[in-house]
Amino acid sequence: MIEDTRQRLSARYDPFSRDVMNDPLPYYEALREEAPALYLEKYDTWVFSRFQDVIDVLTVGANAFIATDTTLPTPEILRRHNGGQVAELPLDPLPIGAMLGSPHFEVLRNAHIKPFRPRAVRELTDFVRDLAEARLAELLPLRRFDLTQAYGGRVSASVICHLLDMPLDRADEVLDLVNSLSRTDPESGGTDVPTIIGRCIDIMSEYIAKRRAAGADGSVPLIDGLLSLGYYGRALTDAEVATQLTCVFIGGVETVPKITAHGLKELHDAPDQLDAVRQDLAANVPVAVEEMIRFCAPAQWFARTAHRDVEVAGAKVRKGQRVMVLFGSAARDPAEYDQPDSFIWNRPIERVLSFGTGQHYCIGIHLARLELRILIETFLRRVERFSFDMDRAVRLPSSFQWGWNELPVVIEELRA
Ligand code: HEM
Structure with a gap:
């Protein structure tokens, strides 16, 4: 009977269906067991749900898979089948590097990777800690606030403003704009991505123009590296840099904000684990953060398009078809983790896919870890007892960013 239900579940899998967007986890279990390489005719897309298969797909190399249809294609894009053809994207104007194969992908990634290198990120430690402490100084007297957006959201958005040389008082606007990407239309499962991305580009273009006028001397490496890129025999325009x-x-x-809030909720729900972490916050929070990254990471999947026929992970992918790798499922694969559906703060984690793997491996991995450690540690240093108002918690249905959009925390006792 259970098997029947699972079979029906894997056969009903559609990443944009309301049911999956509400809770993909039962589908993932069914997919891993029944259909680890599932072909979705409607989207001409192969879906991979097992940990090792996700690695195998993402490390094929040699430009076999390129995200020509973007790394996060909408249902509208996927419904348009490529019919065995894949267009080479024009380089003028330059599309986002994530849609290009080698060498363009690496050239563009390397032109803005400098502020994300370990040393540059370490130098942000005091800045991020000051942001977290200042934010808590404002929020704790309220005794009740949204842990996701008001705390982690504001701090993460402020860091991005800082890296882009934008005034920090635009952080809320940045946060709201990015969050609008998760507000999917309940019927179609879609979001007006082009309009939102256009607005992000508009905001950034203002600061890119300022850096160009100031000479782009490298003091704002995130922008200046792209402004100084000579690879294409011409300077990139402000819009191309943005x-x-x-x-x-x-x-x-x-x-980061969703992992922070969800991670603290997992600790709250397991008082023994919270006590254990509290024994030595400086040593234990970095360990607990690794489990939070595995268990709470909200990004569910990314996609690529096949630029030639590829046989991988039990699938014969034809040129033009898309592959979708389910990071959310890989994180719960029992072949990789014991008791994968339990949060265990100090479980051994040899490999993690929450930051992706291969060519597109998360550029922000060190910054993400730094922010998470500081946000969690600062909160636990200031707060002795806390609970959550789950009646007011919001987890929007989402095919992609599935996590606690709002998690109201109640501060019961502060630490001396
Ligand atoms: C815990 C927090 C984070 C998680 C779980 C995460 C996860 C991921 C994943 C899974 C990918 C791979 C996408 C793919 O395969 O197509 C990725 C890529 C990326 N991430 Fe993160 N990310 C996090 C934080 C950040 C931060 C803080 C930044 C920047 C400040 C960032 C910027 C990026 C960028 C730019 C890419 C694309 C890299 C490329 O295509 O070269 N991420 N991230």
Whole structure:
């Protein structure tokens, strides 16, 4: 009977269906067991749900898979089948590097990777800690606030403003704009992505123009590196630079806050684990953060388009078809993790896919870890007892960013 239900469940899998967007986890279990390489005719897309298969797909290399249809195609894009043809994207104007194969992908990524290198990120430690402490100084007297957006959201958005040389008082506007990407239309499962991305580009273009006028001397490396890029035999326009930075603008704002809030909720729900972490916050929070990254990471999947026929992970992918790798499912794969559906703060984690793997591996991994450690540790240093008002918690149905959009925390006792 259970098997029947699972079979029906894997056969009903559609990443944009209301049911899946409400809770994909039962589908993932069914997919891993019954259909680890599932072909979705409607979208001409292969879906991979097992941990090792996701790695195998993302490391094929040699430009076999390129995100020509974007790394996060909408249902509208996927419904348009490529019919065995894949267009080479024009380089003038330059599309976002994430849609291009080698060498363009690496050239563009490397032109703005400098502020994300470990040393540059370490130098942000005091800045991020000051942001977290200042934010808590405002929020704790309220005794009740939204842990996702008001705390982690504001801090992460402020860091992105800082990296883009934008005034920090635009952080709320940045946060709201990025969050609008998660507000999917309940009927179609879609979002007006082009309009939202256009607005992100408009906001960033103002600061890119300022850097160009100031000489782009490298003091704002996130922007200046792209402004100084000579690879294409011409300077990139402000809009082209902004386009390259949309992933950072969005990725840097939408993920860390959900993991922070959800991670603290998992600790709250397991008092023994919270006590254990509290024994030595400096040593234990970084360990707990790794489990939070596995268990709470909200990004569910990314996609690529096949630029030639590829046989991988039990699938014969034809040129033009799309592959979709389910990071959300890989994180719960029992072949990789014991008791994958339990939060265990100090479980051994040898490999994690929450930051992706292969060519598109998350550029913000060190910054994400730094922010998470500081946000969690600062909160636990200031707050002795806390609970959550789950009647007011919001987890919007989402095919992509599935996590606690709002998680109201109640502060019961502060630490001396
Ligand atoms: C815990 C937090 C984060 C998680 C779980 C996460 C996850 C991911 C994943 C899974 C990918 C791979 C996408 C793919 O395969 O197509 C990715 C890529 C990326 N992430 Fe993150 N991310 C996080 C934080 C950040 C931060 C803080 C930033 C920037 C400030 C960032 C910027 C990016 C960018 C720009 C890419 C695209 C990299 C490229 O295509 O070269 N992410 N992230």
